[in-house]
Amino acid sequence: MKDFANRADIYPELKELFKFFHKSIKFSCAEKVLVLKAEKLPFFDELKQHGIKASDRLPFDCMTWFSISEMIQSK
Numbered sequence: 001m002k003d004f005a006n007r008a009d010i011y012p013e014l015k016e017l018f019k020f021f022h023k024s025i026k027f028s029c030a031e032k033v034l035v036l037k038a039e040k041l042p043f044f045d046e047l048k049q050h051g052i053k054a055s056d057r058l059p060f061d062c063m064t065w066f067s068i069s070e071m072i073q074s075k
Contacts, residue, residue, distance in 0.1 A: 002027055014066070022071045033062040
């Protein structure tokens with residue numbers, strides 16, 4: 001999950017924010033991931049348009065941990 005989250009660029013607004021402070025941010029891990037059948041999610045109508053089936057189980061909430069470090073300055 002960690003590698004996918006970092007490759008998929010799912011938090012561009014956080015990257016932009018931390019870039020302003022010369023920091024880099026990476027998804028580190030998630031815990032307490034909550035999962036439900038798609039049909040039970042309030043936005044299921046939108047999900048259907050992307051091929052999600054009612055019986056598909058999807059994560060919808062979690063605690064996310066990030067690693068923040070100084071940006072490496074190239075000379």
